[in-house]
Amino acid sequence: MLRLENLSCGYGPVVAVEDVSFDLPAHSSLALLGPNGAGKTSTIMAIMGHTTIHGGRILFNDQDITRLPPVKRVDLGIALVPEGRRLFTDLTVEENLTVGGYRLSVQRDKINRQRVYDLFPRLSDRRKQTAGSMSGGEQQMLAMGRALMTEPKLLLIDELSLGLMPKMVDLCFDALAALKQEGVTILLVEQNTARALDFAENVCVMTSGSLAFSGTSKQAKADENLFDVFISAAHE
Known part of the structure; x- marks a missing residue:
C-alpha cells in the first residue's frame, strides 16, 4: 500500500531524513522506532505532505503522491494522528x-x-x-x-502512548488492534519499544535521519545489537 523510495525530506533547506526506503503492505502494520531526533516524525509528516521533499518518491497504492497536497492524500485514504x-x-x-x-x-x-x-x-x-x-x-x-x-485506509500515528497512564495505553492499543482486524493499515511511531514490537508485524529503526534496521518484529526481537543502536544514537 505504501512505498518510500530513497526519500529525503526536511523543513525548507534543512534535511532531516535522508535516503529512507521501506514498504508497508496493505492490511499490515509497521512500527517506526528510534531515539528522539531520529527523523521518525519527519518521515510520517512527509507521507502526509507536510515537509519539503529533497529527493525520492512516496507511492500510495502505486500512485506517486510525492508532490500531492495533504488534502488530496486524505481523500485517497491517508490520515494522521499527530504527536501531541x-x-x-x-x-x-x-x-x-x-x-x-x-x-x-x-x-x-x-x-x-x-x-x-x-x-x-x-x-x-x-x-x-x-x-x-x-x-x-x-x-x-x-x-x-x-x-x-x-475513513482512512492508512492510519499514521505519532507517539500513541506519550504521557498516558498505563491503563489508557492499554485501551488505545486495544483500539489499534481492533482497527487492524478491520483491515486498516497502520504506521506507528512509538517510544514504547516493547509495546510497538508486540503490536506491529514489521519494524524500521531510524537513527540520525537514516534507516538502521528494517525487518519483521520477530527479527528485531532476535537482534542482540539492535538495542545498542538506540544507545549509541542517544549519545551522538
Whole structure:
C-alpha cells in the first residue's frame, strides 16, 4: 500500500531524513522506532505532505503522491494522528469529530461517528464535553477518532502512548488492534519499544535521519545489537 523510495525530506533547506526506503503492505502494520531526533516524525509528516521533499518518491497504492497536497492524500485514504494530539480544545468531542469528517456526506459522517463511539465508549459518554477538559488518554482517543472520521485506509500515528497512564495505553492499543482486524493499515511511531514490537508485524529503526534496521518484529526481537543502536544514537 505504501512505498518510500530513497526519500529525503526536511523543513525548507534543512534535511532531516535522508535516503529512507521501506514498504508497508496493505492490511499490515509497521512500527517506526528510534531515539528522539531520529527523523521518525519527519518521515510520517512527509507521507502526509507536510515537509519539503529533497529527493525520492512516496507511492500510495502505486500512485506517486510525492508532490500531492495533504488534502488530496486524505481523500485517497491517508490520515494522521499527530504527536501531541493537536485537538481543537475549545470544541466539544462531537465538534472535533465533525471537523474530521467535514468532507464526507451527512450519511457517512453519521456512520463513521457511530464507529468511533463504538470503538471508544468514553467519547460517547462525553459528546458535549470540550476536548481541553478531558484527560490525556481521552484526548488521544479523540485524536484517533477524528482521524477515523476520514475513513482512512492508512492510519499514521505519532507517539500513541506519550504521557498516558498505563491503563489508557492499554485501551488505545486495544483500539489499534481492533482497527487492524478491520483491515486498516497502520504506521506507528512509538517510544514504547516493547509495546510497538508486540503490536506491529514489521519494524524500521531510524537513527540520525537514516534507516538502521528494517525487518519483521520477530527479527528485531532476535537482534542482540539492535538495542545498542538506540544507545549509541542517544549519545551522538
